[in-house]
Amino acid sequence: MDIIRSFPGMSIMLCLFAGIISSGMKRKAACYLNSALILAVTAMNAAVLYYTVVTGEAFVFVMGKFPAPWGNELRAGMLEAAVAVLFCVIMLLSVWGGRKKLDEEVEAGKHNLYYVLLDLLLSSLLALVYTNDLFTAYVFVEINTISACGLIMIRQIGRTLEAAVRYMIMSLLGSGLLLLGICMLYDLTGHLLMSDIHEGVLRAAAVPEYRIPLVVSIALMVIGLSVKSALFPFHAWLPDAYGYSTVSSAAILSSLVSKGYIFLLIKIIYRVIGFEFFCNTHIINVLFIFGIAGIIFGSLSAIKENDIRRMIAFSSVAQIGYIYMGIGLGSEWGMAASVFHIFAHALGKALLFIAAIGLTDVSGCSRRFIEITGSGYRNKVAGLGFTVGSLSMVGIPVFAGFVSKLMFAKAAVGGYEKMLPTLIALAISTILNSIYFMKTVIRIYTPNPDASYGSVTIGGEKQYALVIILFVVFNIFFGMMSQPIADVIHAGIAVLG
Amino acid sequence: MGVNLFTNYGEAVAMILFGIGFANLLLQTNLIKKIIGLNIMDSAVYLFLAEKGYVVGRIAPIITDGVQSVERYVNPIPSGLVLTGIVVSVSVSALMLSITIRLYQRYHTLNLDEISLQLKKEGR
Incomplete structure (x- = not known):
């Protein structure tokens, strides 16, 4: 079974090479290569997940010939493998679901570049999930x-270009802070491998003089990563970027890219800083407060929005707020709830984006609420997908969103002074979520006899229907089979630290 | 505290430069000035690494005169990190400049706020 240990590194390398090869390919070939690649990588990571769950421990894979303090390492446990499998599956479904739109919106002759970007994105996401080296x-x-x-600006309109430049500015601010934090931590500890840094951090934390530099470097890394993952109030770029880019990009950006940064942050908290030490700094309270503010203000902005895609985008701000609130609770249970919410939100948000595009397509490509009235009848499968996604986001039992909210509430009950704010925020946000999601669901199922738009049958768009149905099935699976998944998450967090 | 600041003035300068670059990238409305801010910010991090990586009296880790003692050379890793960082920041600057060219061709201005205003007027 030694070959399974090399799968994480191999999947990253495969993605990089596929990206390079795709740049010289025609559209069709690049597209098939991309699908085959994601399927292969999914299978490999599923094998890693199976292996780690069976053995019950994480393993380290040395890249190259140099041993631990100098060389580069990958590390895989249950949590890493589970997140990698989920990322691959969602990326595959998002690309399939948005393919028709992709053919229309991307300039002819540039399609293969889209697949190059997807391959590189997948490789970087897998590397963020598996790496054991901060640099x-x-x-x-x-x-x-x-x-x-x-991915944002492959659709060349003014809005996406502006969104891309705003996204870049925010991301570069975040990565500047992250880089400075990593450099300071390297100066303090003299290592770049996560496990070695952790030992250095423990030694430095014992010396009073080093405590302030240590906390500053941790704060820089945490703020950098939360800026990059669009935590409130750094979300200004998000509505345009998610609202106007092509639908596969929007689904991938909201479900995977921001989650990749959050997962890296969780790894840094456990593997580099140490959970105990992190909980004793005040950074955790800052994350908690901004998480709650994100939940409330993201939902309020979504209620005011008059454009369905932008509404879903603002809902992402609220959901990211949940994840940071869970991290901010400062307990194992809060962290498990956050990880489960990463899964639930990734599934729900990709489904919502892809369903919304089906609804707007049968409404003359307008995204105003007034135009999409009754579109649930014109495109039945998209209506079903949107309804399921909304119910999951609101937190109705049976769907995945309910379980994560339940886990947040359970985690909150354990932590004393943070219990009341968390429960109040959960209650308020459930009401706000149901206001804007149920308003939309009711609207798409309100008959509109005046509309002269054509309707779409399931047989006409087989691939699209398949994707929506798969998403719905996964969503219900995560909602119904939550206990085994939560067990894997808990075991994964236990071996992470 | 004050003594440390004076002996480590290189690091202090790097932090001030980082702040200047950060503020420029965040607050300027002109896209070219933002990119200049980005480069100041990244260079400040490299200055910080170079300052931290250098030990007075030691030389670059290339064996000369057959001396193999560790005491004679500085740690090569910070220089390696600076090189990697430079590659990253060059590619990011190139990407930012290319988007800026696209936006300028479309809207004939480098002011991000004006571009947003024009987009609102277009109404899509």
Whole structure:
């Protein structure tokens, strides 16, 4: 079974090479290569997940010939493998679901570039998930940013260009802070591998003189990564970037790119800083407060929005707020809830974006609420997908969103002074979520006899229907089978630290 | 505290430069000035690494005169990090400049706020 240990590194390399090869390919070939690549990488990571769950421990894979303090390492546990599998599956479904739109919106002759960007994005996401080296993580954070920027502006209209430049500015601020934090930590500890840094951090934390520099470097890294993952109030670029880019890009950006940074942050908290030490700094309270503010203000902005895609984008701000609130709770349970919410939100948000595009397509490509009235009848499968996604986001039992909210509430009950704010925020946000999501669901199922738009049958768009149905099935699977998944998450967090 | 600041003045300068670059990237409305800010910010980090990586009296880690003692050379890793960082920041600057060219060709201005205003007027 030794070959499974090389799968994480191999999947990253495969993605990089596929990206290079795709740049010289025609559209069709690049597209098939991309699908085959993602399927292969999914299978490999599923094997890694199976292997780690069976053995019950994480393993380290040495890249190259140099041993631990000098060389580069990958590390895989249950949590890493589970996140990698989920990322691959969602990327595959998002690309399939948005393919028709992609053919229309991307300039002819540039389609293969889109697949190059997707391959590079996948490689950087896998590297962020698996790496055991902070500077490698920084380099792949930048690769992730550049390919995400390409995904936004592959549709060449004014809005996406402006969104891309705003996205780049915010991301570069974030990565500047991250780089400075990593450099300071390197100066303090003299290592770049996460496990070695952790030992250095423990030694430095014991010396009073080093405490302030240590906290500053941790704060810089945490703020850098939260700026990059669009935590409130750094979300100004988000509505345009998610609202106007082509639909596959929007789904991938909201479900995967921001989650990749959050997962790196969780790894840094556990593997580099140490959970105990992180909880004793005040940074955790800052994350908690901004998380709650994000939940409330993201939902309020979504209610005011009159454009369905932008509404879903603002809802992402609120959902990212949940994840940071869970991290801010400062307990194992809060972290497990956050990780589950990463899964639930990734599934729900990609579904919502792809369903919304089906609804707007049968409404004359207008995204105003007034135009999409009754579109749930004109494109039945998109209506179903949007309804399921909305119910999951609001937190109705059976769907994945409910389980994560339940886990947040359970985690909050354990932590004393943070219990009340968390429960109040959960209650308010559930009401706000149901206001804007249910308003939309009711609207798409309100008959509109005046509309002269054509309707779409399931047989006409087989691939699209398949994607929506798969998303719905996954969503219900995560909602119904939550206990085994939560067990894997808890075990994964236990071996992370 | 004050003594440390004076002996480590290189690091202090690097932090001030980082702040200047950061503020420019965040607050300027002109896109070219933003990119200049980005480069100041990144260079400040490299200055910080170079300052931290240098030990007075030691030389670059290339064996000369057959001396193999560790005491004679500085740690090569910070220089390696600076090189990697420079590659990253060059590619990011190139990408920013190319988007800026696209935006300028379309809207004939480098002011990001004006571009947003024009987009609102276009109404799409």
